[in-house]
Amino acid sequence: MRKTEEEQKGQKSVRDLKIGESGVICCLNDPEMGLKLLEMGCIPGTEVKLNSRAPFGDPITIIVNDYTLSLRLDEAETILLK
Numbered sequence: 001m002r003k004t005e006e007e008q009k010g011q012k013s014v015r016d017l018k019i020g021e022s023g024v025i026c027c028l029n030d031p032e033m034g035l036k037l038l039e040m041g042c043i044p045g046t047e048v049k050l051n052s053r054a055p056f057g058d059p060i061t062i063i064v065n066d067y068t069l070s071l072r073l074d075e076a077e078t079i080l081l082k
Contacts, residue, residue, distance in 0.1 A: 014048060014062060014076040022049035023081035030078040041065040042079055 017023060025044050028034035041064050042048070051061040051068055058073045 012081045014050070014071070014079040014081065015060075015073050017048075017050035017062075017081075019050050019052060022047055024048075026080045026082040028078055029080055033075060033078050037075070037079060040069055041067070042069075048079070048081075 011026070012023065013029075014023070025042055025046050025048060027044055028037055028042065046064060049063045051063050053060050059070050060073065060076055061068050061070050062076070063069075
């Protein structure tokens with residue numbers, strides 16, 4: 001599902017999480033990246049938890065469906081949370 005820019009304002013993404021913080025995926029904002037993320041288990045309604053950040057902040061690792069997934073910040077920004 002894609003949200004309009006007005007709906008996205010104030011919407012939290014995986015990029016905004018702090019280490020140890022979790023959230024539930026609302027939707028994926030980029031159709032092309034969304035397909036890749038869906039294949040990796042980032043399905044709306046699934047809980048994700050920020051596991052770690054690289055020393056300069058990029059990439060990050062998240063825990064989704066009991067496995068660790070590494071993402072670049074621009075990828076993480078397309079995963080919107082409820």
